[in-house]
Amino acid sequence: MRPELLHDGHGRRISDLRVSVTDRCNFRCQYCMPAEGLAWLERSELLSFEEIERLVTLFASLGVTDLRLTGGEPLVRRDFPRLVAMLAQVEGLDDLSLTTNGFLLERDAEALVAAGIGRVNVSIDSLQRDSFFELTRRDALPQVLRGLEALARHPEVHPVKVNAVAMRGFTEDEAVPFAEFARSSAFQVRFIEFMPLDADRNWSPDAVLAGDELRAIIDAVHPLEEVPREAHSTARIFRFRDGRGEIGFINPVSEPFCGDCNRIRLTAEGKLRTCLFSLHETDLREPLRAGASDAELERIVREAVWQKELKHQVNEPGFRQPARSMSAIGG
Numbered sequence: 001m002r003p004e005l006l007h008d009g010h011g012r013r014i015s016d017l018r019v020s021v022t023d024r025c026n027f028r029c030q031y032c033m034p035a036e037g038l039a040w041l042e043r044s045e046l047l048s049f050e051e052i053e054r055l056v057t058l059f060a061s062l063g064v065t066d067l068r069l070t071g072g073e074p075l076v077r078r079d080f081p082r083l084v085a086m087l088a089q090v091e092g093l094d095d096l097s098l099t100t101n102g103f104l105l106e107r108d109a110e111a112l113v114a115a116g117i118g119r120v121n122v123s124i125d126s127l128q129r130d131s132f133f134e135l136t137r138r139d140a141l142p143q144v145l146r147g148l149e150a151l152a153r154h155p156e157v158h159p160v161k162v163n164a165v166a167m168r169g170f171t172e173d174e175a176v177p178f179a180e181f182a183r184s185s186a187f188q189v190r191f192i193e194f195m196p197l198d199a200d201r202n203w204s205p206d207a208v209l210a211g212d213e214l215r216a217i218i219d220a221v222h223p224l225e226e227v228p229r230e231a232h233s234t235a236r237i238f239r240f241r242d243g244r245g246e247i248g249f250i251n252p253v254s255e256p257f258c259g260d261c262n263r264i265r266l267t268a269e270g271k272l273r274t275c276l277f278s279l280h281e282t283d284l285r286e287p288l289r290a291g292a293s294d295a296e297l298e299r300i301v302r303e304a305v306w307q308k309e310l311k312h313q314v315n316e317p318g319f320r321q322p323a324r325s326m327s328a329i330g331g
């Protein structure tokens with residue numbers, strides 16, 4: 001008999017799991033990591049591929065259908081395509097996707113496709129080389145664009161999304177070039193509002209460039225109309241009125257979408273997080289390594305998920321930024 005599906009205490013069914021496979025990264029994006037000085041996890045602290053596979057299989061048996069692999073930068077984890085191939089076999093998963101900064105995609109696209117990756121999001125914050133360098137602290141835009149092209153040679157990976165973090169004083173100049181990129185390519189472009197998950201703690205409400213503001217900048221040049229929102233979608237999608245493609249806005253700060261959130265996260269060292277902004281985590285690695293049965297792990301997972309936060313408190317007085325930054329949580 002199929003076990004009861006995973007629900008939280010607010011009546012939301014949990015069907016989307018994000019697994020971070022490493023806390024390490026080859027970039028140092030300003031809105032995520034410090035320029036230097038972040039301590040890495042020891043290798044023995046990371047969940048092994050077999051441990052990740054066991055937990056993902058358990059989550060899938062509880063009704064998780066969508067799995068996204070992230071980090072840190074997932075492609076810096078040695079032999080990462082082998083993990084993708086293992087997870088592609090897990091029964092019950094409908095959607096296996098990856099979020100990457102794209103730096104190693106030129107090397108890995110083919111192996112990832114052969115392993116069974118279904119969809120890929122590539123993070124690119126600027127289409128201008130110097131601005132890209134400024135934000136990521138790596139002069140890597142040409143390499144990332146080559147990675148994107150390598151992926152585009154595999155039409156079975158679809159859609160390929162390009163995600164840009166929107167920051168005031170930076171992204172205003174990127175809006176129209178990204179719109180033109182979306183209009184002239186098969187890539188789906190999404191802007192994500194800057195969230196208070198940066199290691200440098202420079203976030204402030206004023207640093208957020210709201211999706212609506214960006215949309216107005218684009219709409220003035222290329223008129224847009226909204227496409228009805230799909231359930232659980234984090235993005236508001238607009239199509240260009242002349243029919244040439246679409247563009248999306250993920251607005252977690254200005255328009256929180258916690259009400260129908262179906263997501264949970266597993267960090268690289270096996271901590272279950274029920275919200276990006278959780279102040280509390282549940283360790284799964286310790287019981288896993290102590291020989292817990294699936295039934296025991298399931299009980300721990302159900303209890304943690306039941307406590308899932310109703311909503312994030314970013315816009316409320318007294319909001320506390322989590323101790324971990326985005327790269328250590330798994331965005």
Ligand code: SAM
Pocket residue numbers: 025031032070071072073074099100101102121122123163164165192193194195196197198326327330331
């Ligand atoms: N390294 C990979 C990458 O950059 O795509 C995967 C991990 S990264 C933490 C996942 C996503 O989180 C990226 O799209 C990144 O731009 C986004 N991100 C990181 N810090 C953020 C922040 N403070 N606010 C909004 N998005 C952020």
Ligand code: SF4
Pocket residue numbers: 025026027028029032033071072073101123326327
């Ligand atoms: Fe690395 Fe991704 Fe964070 Fe940039 S956003 S520092 S690429 S983990």
